[in-house]
Amino acid sequence: MDITHIEHIGIAVKNLDESIKYYENVLGLKCYAVEEVTDQKVKTAFFMVGQTKIELLESTSPEGPIAKFIEKKGEGIHHLAFACNNLADTLTEVEGKGIQLIDKTPRKGAEGLDIAFLHPKSTGGVLTELCEHK
Amino acid sequence: MDITHIEHIGIAVKNLDESIKYYENVLGLKCYAVEEVTDQKVKTAFFMVGQTKIELLESTSPEGPIAKFIEKKGEGIHHLAFACNNLADTLTEVEGKGIQLIDKTPRKGAEGLDIAFLHPKSTGGVLTELCEHK
Numbered sequence: 001m002d003i004t005h006i007e008h009i010g011i012a013v014k015n016l017d018e019s020i021k022y023y024e025n026v027l028g029l030k031c032y033a034v035e036e037v038t039d040q041k042v043k044t045a046f047f048m049v050g051q052t053k054i055e056l057l058e059s060t061s062p063e064g065p066i067a068k069f070i071e072k073k074g075e076g077i078h079h080l081a082f083a084c085n086n087l088a089d090t091l092t093e094v095e096g097k098g099i100q101l102i103d104k105t106p107r108k109g110a111e112g113l114d115i116a117f118l119h120p121k122s123t124g125g126v127l128t129e130l131c132e133h134k
Numbered sequence: 135m136d137i138t139h140i141e142h143i144g145i146a147v148k149n150l151d152e153s154i155k156y157y158e159n160v161l162g163l164k165c166y167a168v169e170e171v172t173d174q175k176v177k178t179a180f181f182m183v184g185q186t187k188i189e190l191l192e193s194t195s196p197e198g199p200i201a202k203f204i205e206k207k208g209e210g211i212h213h214l215a216f217a218c219n220n221l222a223d224t225l226t227e228v229e230g231k232g233i234q235l236i237d238k239t240p241r242k243g244a245e246g247l248d249i250a251f252l253h254p255k256s257t258g259g260v261l262t263e264l265c266e267h268k
Contacts, residue, residue: 001162005184006140009214011260019258026231026257027216028135049216050139051184075259077211080143082161082183097160123160124153125209126145 001090007083007113007131008046008053012066013075016058020045023054037110042066044110055081055110079117081129087114090130094118106132135224141217141247141265142180142187146200147209150192154179157188171244176200178244189215189244213251215263221248224264228252240266 013019016034023029029047036043041064047054057078059067069078084090087106095101102117109115109131118128147153150168157163163181170177175198181188191212193201203212218224221240229235236251243249243265252262 001160003161003163003183006143006186009140009143011258013258022258026135026228026233027137029137049137050186052140052186073207076254077214077260080211094160099160120210124145124147124156126211 001093002085003082004085005083006052007081007129008055009077010055010057010079010081010129011076012069012073012078013056013058014070016043016045016056019056019058023047023056029054033111035110036060040065040109046111079127079129081115081131084130084132087116087130087132091116098122135227136219137216138219139217140186141215141263142189143211144189144191144213144215144263145210146203146212147190147192148204150177150179150190153190153192157181157190163188167245169244170194174199174243180245213261213263215249215265218264218266221250221264221266225250232256 020031024031031045031047033046041059041061042057043060045056057066091101100119100122102119106114106116114132114134116130120127154165158165165179165181167180175193175195176191177194179190191200225235234253234256236253240248240250248266248268250264254261
């Protein structure tokens with residue numbers, strides 16, 4: 001496993017526009033992109049903080065994973081994403097170490113990254129994403 | 135507000151030694167320090183990931199904030215800490231913008247940083263820490 005940095009922190013929000021206001025007006029960050037990821041039923045907003053992004057996530061459907069997360073736990077930090085090299089090999093490696101994979105092979109995420117999620121049951125309750133810039 | 139980077143991500147764990155094993159053996163990170171913060175009733179372990187730290191937090195008391203967090207929500211991400219300049223002025227500024235402060239003035243946190251927490255009720259459910267390296 002070759003993790004280089006924290007790629008982003010995903011935060012579940014009820015209302016993207018309201019949350020963008022908080023991150024811009026209070027924390028002084030700048031939203032540089034808004035993107036819809038259809039297959040995840042989310043609309044996302046990105047902020048750069050040093051080498052890491054804040055990714056706000058608003059559900060576009062009451063059946064989406066972010067809507068269900070907020071229903072259960074309320075708004076808040078949803079997942080932690082590490083940037084790594086050789087994502088496909090890394091997934092094989094961590095599965096061999098007993099980690100439960102949500103995505104067995106890389107798929108396309110926001111911003112064109114290859115991504116895969118590890119199940120929080122095997123990562124100490126932290127929904128963990130691995131990302132690779134191709 | 136002058137945020138430079140994400141200083142650390144705090145993660146609540148039940149057993150520090152077990153969690154250190156996961157971060158070292160699966161994610162390939164290196165624990166570089168273990169520290170007890172008595173007034174917060176926690177034992178912490180630190181890992182560097184690019185410019186950001188992972189801070190694992192194990193409660194040293196069943197009455198501590200981390201024990202209560204785990205009781206309510208289970209293990210997982212506990213807080214998000216931004217590095218900023220001029221923490222005292224920043225607290226005045228964000229309070230003026232309607233943010234509820236947990237710490238009205240900076241106090242000492244792990245690794246000798248000056249820190250203060252913002253209440254998650256006014257930050258979209260994210261327990262938010264501001265830190266300054268003096």
